[in-house]
Amino acid sequence: MDDSIRLPCPSGELFNPVLTMGTQISCLLVISHFFQLLLKPLGQPGPVAQILAGFVLGPSGLSHIDKVKKFFFQNFAIDYYETMALYARIIIMFLIGLEMDFPYIKRNLRVASIIAGGSSFVCTIFAIAVTSFIYEETGAHGSAVMMALTVAVILANTASPIVVRLAAELKFASSDIGRLAVSSSLIGDVYAVFLLIVISRNKHKYDFFLWIMLGIVYFLIVVAVIVLNIYVTNWLNRRNRNQKYLKNTEILGLLAIVIVAATALETMGFSSIIACLIIGSMFPRGGKAARTLLIKLSYSVNNFILPIYFGYSGFRADVTFINSFSNFAIVVIVILLSIGGKITGTLAACVHLKIPLNEGVLLAFLMNLKGHVDLLTLTIGLENKVMSSNTFYNLMLAAVVINSLIWGPLLAFMVKRESDILGYRHIAFESQNPESELRLIACVHGPRSVATMAGLIAASKGPENVSVSPYLMHLIELPEKSKTNLMYHQKEDDEISDDDDYGGNDVVEINEAVDIFSAESGVMIHQVKVVSPYATMYADVCEYAKEIRASIIILPFHKHQRIDGKLESGKEGIRITNQKVLRHASCSVAILIDRGLTAAGSRTSSSESLHHIATLFFGGPDDREALGFSRRLGMHHHINLTVIRFLHTSERRQTMGVNIAQNKEDVLMAISDHETESNIDSAFLTDFYNRYVTTGQVGYVEKHVENGADTASALRDMADMYSLFIVGKGGRDHSILTTGMSDWEECPELGKVGDLLASSDYDVSGSVLVIQQHRPSKDANHQ
Numbered sequence: 001m002d003d004s005i006r007l008p009c010p011s012g013e014l015f016n017p018v019l020t021m022g023t024q025i026s027c028l029l030v031i032s033h034f035f036q037l038l039l040k041p042l043g044q045p046g047p048v049a050q051i052l053a054g055f056v057l058g059p060s061g062l063s064h065i066d067k068v069k070k071f072f073f074q075n076f077a078i079d080y081y082e083t084m085a086l087y088a089r090i091i092i093m094f095l096i097g098l099e100m101d102f103p104y105i106k107r108n109l110r111v112a113s114i115i116a117g118g119s120s121f122v123c124t125i126f127a128i129a130v131t132s133f134i135y136e137e138t139g140a141h142g143s144a145v146m147m148a149l150t151v152a153v154i155l156a157n158t159a160s161p162i163v164v165r166l167a168a169e170l171k172f173a174s175s176d177i178g179r180l181a182v183s184s185s186l187i188g189d190v191y192a193v194f195l196l197i198v199i200s201r202n203k204h205k206y207d208f209f210l211w212i213m214l215g216i217v218y219f220l221i222v223v224a225v226i227v228l229n230i231y232v233t234n235w236l237n238r239r240n241r242n243q244k245y246l247k248n249t250e251i252l253g254l255l256a257i258v259i260v261a262a263t264a265l266e267t268m269g270f271s272s273i274i275a276c277l278i279i280g281s282m283f284p285r286g287g288k289a290a291r292t293l294l295i296k297l298s299y300s301v302n303n304f305i306l307p308i309y310f311g312y313s314g315f316r317a318d319v320t321f322i323n324s325f326s327n328f329a330i331v332v333i334v335i336l337l338s339i340g341g342k343i344t345g346t347l348a349a350c351v352h353l354k355i356p357l358n359e360g361v362l363l364a365f366l367m368n369l370k371g372h373v374d375l376l377t378l379t380i381g382l383e384n385k386v387m388s389s390n391t392f393y394n395l396m397l398a399a400v401v402i403n404s405l406i407w408g409p410l411l412a413f414m415v416k417r418e419s420d421i422l423g424y425r426h427i428a429f430e431s432q433n434p435e436s437e438l439r440l441i442a443c444v445h446g447p448r449s450v451a452t453m454a455g456l457i458a459a460s461k462g463p464e465n466v467s468v469s470p471y472l473m474h475l476i477e478l479p480e481k482s483k484t485n486l487m488y489h490q491k492e493d494d495e496i497s498d499d500d501d502y503g504g505n506d507v508v509e510i511n512e513a514v515d516i517f518s519a520e521s522g523v524m525i526h527q528v529k530v531v532s533p534y535a536t537m538y539a540d541v542c543e544y545a546k547e548i549r550a551s552i553i554i555l556p557f558h559k560h561q562r563i564d565g566k567l568e569s570g571k572e573g574i575r576i577t578n579q580k581v582l583r584h585a586s587c588s589v590a591i592l593i594d595r596g597l598t599a600a601g602s603r604t605s606s607s608e609s610l611h612h613i614a615t616l617f618f619g620g621p622d623d624r625e626a627l628g629f630s631r632r633l634g635m636h637h638h639i640n641l642t643v644i645r646f647l648h649t650s651e652r653r654q655t656m657g658v659n660i661a662q663n664k665e666d667v668l669m670a671i672s673d674h675e676t677e678s679n680i681d682s683a684f685l686t687d688f689y690n691r692y693v694t695t696g697q698v699g700y701v702e703k704h705v706e707n708g709a710d711t712a713s714a715l716r717d718m719a720d721m722y723s724l725f726i727v728g729k730g731g732r733d734h735s736i737l738t739t740g741m742s743d744w745e746e747c748p749e750l751g752k753v754g755d756l757l758a759s760s761d762y763d764v765s766g767s768v769l770v771i772q773q774h775r776p777s778k779d780a781n782h783q
Contacts, residue, residue, distance in 0.1 A: 020071060021080045027057055028311035029304070043416060045169040047162050048408035050307045051371065054314025055401060064320065081312065082379065088309045089376075090262045090276050091255070092161050095297045096186070097280020098290070099164075103467055105183045111353055112183035116158075118349030119184075119367050120191045123155035123341035130337060137326045140389035147392070149195050150381050154396055155338045157192040159372035160185040162404065165306060166369065170415045172422040174439075174548050177359055181366040186277065192373040193271050200269050200380055214268050222275050225261045226282045229254070237287035237515070244507050245292040254289065273373065286518040288511065291527065313371040317401035321394040334399040335406075342367045358418060365414055368407045370400045424546045426587045426774050429628030430621070430684065432551070434635060437467040441528075441545055442554045445475050445574060447509035449556045452594045452767065454517040454525065456554065459611065461523060462635040468523065471548060473541065474510055476531045477573060534573030538580035550587050552629065552771075557593040557758065567593075567760045579749050582729075582772055588625055591750060593758045593768040610640045614722040614766075616715075616753060617645045618737055619681045622728025625773035627688060630726050634698045642699035642722070645685070646711060646737050649704045708741040712756060719764040727753050729772040 028050075035049035055061060063069045105112065131148040134140075140147060163185040167173040173182070236250055258279055262272035284290060322328050343364040350360030375397070382393050415422055438460060442453040450472070457470040507529075514525050530540045545553050558575035559567040582589050615630040617623050627643065634641035692698040705711045729751035741752040750758055754770035 018080065021084060023071070024057070024081075024315070025084075025308055028053055028308055028315070031057060032307045032311055043412045044409055045166045045412060046307070047165050047169075047310050048405065048412075050310035051314040051401060051404050051408070053307075054311035055317055055405065056314075057311070058315035059318040059320065060398075063315075085309065085312055085376075086266065087259065088305050088312075090259055090272060091297065091305055092301060092309060093273050093276035094255075094258050094280040095301050096160065096164055097277040098283055098294060098297070100182075100186075100277075100281045101179060101469075102281050104179050105186075107467065108180065108183060112180060112187050114353060115180070115346055115349045115363060115367070116184040116187040116191065118352075119158075119342045119345035119364070120156040120188055122345035122348075123338065124152045126337040126341045127152035127155050130333060133333075134330055134392065137330055138389040138392040138395065140392050146199055146381065149199050150377055150396075151334070153192045153195050153199075153377040154334065154370070154374045154400060155341055156188065156195075157370060157372060157374040157377075158185040158188045158342075158367045159369045159374075159404070160189050161306065162310070162369045162371055163366055165302070166408070166411060167366075170412060171547060172415060175422050177362060177422060181363055184363070184367065185369075188367070189277070189373055190274055192377070193274050196271050196373060196377050196380065197269075199377060200271070214270070218265060218268065218270050218275070221261055221264060222278055225257060225279050228257060229279070229283055232257070233284045233287060233289040236289050240288055241512070242508060243288065244511065245295070246288055250289075251292055251296060254293065271373075271376065273376075285524050287515050291511065310371065313375055313404075314401050316375070317398045318394050319398050319402075321391060322398060327391065327395055330395050331399045331402065334396065335403050338370070338399075338403060339368060362414055362418055362422075365407060365411050369404060369411075371404045374400050424549055424586060426551070428621075428625055428773055429551065429588060429631075430624045430773065432628060434462060434628075434631040435466050437469065438462075438632065439469045439471075439548055439550045440552045440554060441471045441473050441541070441548070441550045443473045443475055443541065444510065444556055445570075446506050447513060448560060449592070449594050450510050450513040451517070452592065452596075453554065453556075454513065454521075456592065456769070457525065458517070458521045458523055459613075459633050459636055459639055460629070462632040463637075466632070466635075469526070469548075470523065471526045471528055471544075471550070472510070472514060473528045473530055473544065474507070475537060475541070475577070476529065477537075477571075478531045478533050534571075534577055537573075537577045538584060541577075541581055542585050545585060545587055552588040552590055553581060553585055554590045554592055554769075555581060557591055559593070559758070561595050567758065575747075575749075582749055586774060588629075588771060588774050590629075590769050590771045591754070593750075593754075593770070595765060595767045611638055611724075612640050612722045613642070613724045613726065614718065615641065615643045616725060616727040617643060617681075617685070618728070618735060618753065620677055620728060620730050620735075621773045621775065622730040622751070622771060624681065624684050624728070626726050626728040626769075626771040627684070629771055631688070631692065631698075633726075634692060640699070641697075642701060643688070643693070644701045644703055644718070646703050646705055646714070648736060649706050651704070705737055707736060708739045708752075711737050711753075712741060715753070715756065715764075716762070719762070719766070723766045724769060725757055725764070725766055726769045726771065727751070727757070729754060729770050 032046075032050040032053035035052050036046055039049050040046075057063060059069065128148055131144060131151050134151065135144050135147055160182065164173070164182055167178040167182060172178040232254065236246055236254075240246055240250075258276060261279070262276055265272045265275055283293075322331055343361075346364035346367050347357075347360050350357075350363065355363070378393055378396055378400075382390075440457070440460065442457060444450050444453060453472065457468065461468045511527070514527060518524055528544065530537065530544070532540050541553060544550075555578045556574070557567075558570050558572070558578060560570055562568050578591055582591075613630070613633055615627055617627055630641055630643070633639050688698075689700065693700040703711075703714050705714055729749075738752045741756055745752065745755050747755045747758060750770045754768060756762055757764050757768045758770075
């Protein structure tokens with residue numbers, strides 16, 4: 001953090017600060033975990049418990065006792081605490097950058113900047129207005145301008161680490177509001193750090209030209225670290241090609257690069273907060289290096305570093321300075337101005353951006369969280385003698401900590417109250433805009449189907465400008481005899497414990513396939529590992545789909561293709577898992593029967609070859625969902641999509657052209673007056689035809705059949721024409737087009753048509769994707 005940290009101390013006292021810091025860290029962790037046990041049932045997030053633990057341990061609580069205070073506040077202990085806070089900040093901001101949804105921030109930079117700018121601007125105006133009053137009441141000496149800048153940082157800053165952690169614990173980090181709040185808080189950090197640099201300049205007596213030169217050096221150091229990370233990471237990934245993860249020494253080497261660069265920037269008089277964030281966001285995402293860093297840093301930061309960092313902020317606050325009416329008034333005024341500035345500025349920005357009022361209020365509340373750059377500013381201001389008033393320093397510290405302790409519980413209440421806008425709301429592909437962001441989970445039980453799933457992910461991206469957030473979930477069976485109550489996945493501590501053996505060499509092959517795909521296609525796949533008994537595996541899949549707000553879960557069929565082209569049954573547990581996910585998932589679910597889509601999938605993203613896909617439409621919600629998903633594939637420039645609609649021979653005279661010629665108002669009136677699926681199907685196909693078929697993006701064919709036997713024959717005729725068939729699971733209930741097809745049904749979870757196409761007796765060369773639309777009423781019936 002600051003370059004004034006005083007490391008030398010009398011030799012007899014060298015051990016005492018270290019012992020003090022170790023004891024403080026231990027106490028913070030124990031007390032914070034105790035408060036978490038008490039507050040978590042009340043819905044309170046971890047940061048609240050951690051700040052409260054520091055508050056209780058600090059001079060406002062236990063350290064008010066003379067013996068405790070003498071132990072924790074030794075002459076040189078503060079230097080050790082600040083050094084610890086510096087390295088904690090470096091690691092935290094690097095991890096935030098590593099986890100940052102950079103494509104989202106890039107798409108929504110204008111919106112996030114307006115929200116952050118609006119709240120910061122109003123708070124800065126309030127800070128200028130109130131500085132003279134605070135300056136006089138605290139008996140401060142020195143520059144009033146520097147104090148105004150310090151107050152501006154305190155009022156305007158939003159603690160991005162607290163926002164990130166709180167959003168994750170309250171389960172809305174993947175929502176639009178959660179991502180917008182995190183983005184806005186990070187942009188707010190940039191403004192606060194800029195003011196911090198101006199304040200720091202008072203300490204380093206450099207002239208303006210020298211500051212410009214140092215700024216250029218700052219930029220060059222950041223660029224050099226980014227480039228160095230790229231080369232070192234690529235070298236480490238090649239060096240460990242046959243390993244699951246990097247070695248601990250290699251990870252320490254990567255972190256050392258970041259820490260050395262950050263320390264150099266701090267020594268120059270700059271804050272390393274933004275530099276570490278940029279370095280983390282620019283770190284190469286693909287490969288074993290990023291995968292290992294995420295695993296190990298996430299566990300360490302979330303379980304140790306953040307609790308200590310948040311606890312230390314509470315530990316520093318001393319409410320005993322609020323011992324007079326004027327001091328009390330200063331703290332109240334600062335808190336109220338912070339609240340008023342954030343709410344006024346954020347709501348004004350939201351009105352300008354046409355964001356709904358309830359979402360704007362929640363964003364304003366989130367922007368009120370403090371305890372990051374503001375605390376650093378106070379420390380540097382005191383050390384640089386920007387403020388000579390110790391009273392001002394302690395009152396501002398108390399205001400920041402009290403503000404965080406107030407807004408943490410309030411936000412937990414608000415999130416619970418606004419669960420309708422923050423909760424998981426599935427939008428069917430039938431109603432989705434095909435150019436909207438796609439979030440999907442592709443599940444695999446081993447490396448066999450990874451390439452096929454990856455190809456399908458690349459194809460589903462559609463146009464180049466459409467964002468896709470794919471998750472590859474490796475499902476691993478946990479034997480019943482080893483059953484535990486823990487859910488293991490990549491974001492927890494399974495990879496750094498004895499459970500690393502789960503998945504065996506499959507993990508290496510899956511990682512390698514994902515890395516190759518990401519390098520070729522440019523599509524980054526998030527990897528997740530779930531280790532669970534087959535009996536409960538479905539619950540982990542469904543819960544994670546809710547957490548990331550997935551639009552669809554793609555499951556592998558329990559049969560796999562042999563070398564002779566026939567399908568061979570795998571474990572029955574895989575089939576049971578598929579059936580349970582179909583019943584309990586809160587989003588659409590698809591089952592993929594893989595017949596060698598691998599080559600086509602890779603060509604989709606890397607060559608000029610066309611990939612021929614057919615969507616079979618019989619009617620019904622599942623078929624409309626399949627057609628809605630197919631729209632995304634049809635917009636991909638390497639895919640030739642054909643929609644094949646099956647009709648009864650009696651409808652031969654009613655051609656598609658006649659249906660399309662219907663007035664739109666007539667179609668809408670038909671939808672409002674009818675209660676039959678056929679009218680909904682006709683309206684949906686009408687819109688689809690006008691949008692995609694008439695423009696030449698998608699082909700359209702009608703097949704007229706008499707019964708199920710004719711349908712089976714028609715399907716057999718096109719068996720070798722397409723490399724992928726997409727069909728809805730249900731079709732229309734009791735349709736004459738599929739009559740008799742269920743007589744030889746083997747896998748009901750695929751539906752009649754899907755089961756036929758998956759049959760070993762049916763010589764289909766293409767893969768099959770069977771899609772089921774989520775229907776809330778169906779979900780309720782199973783609860």
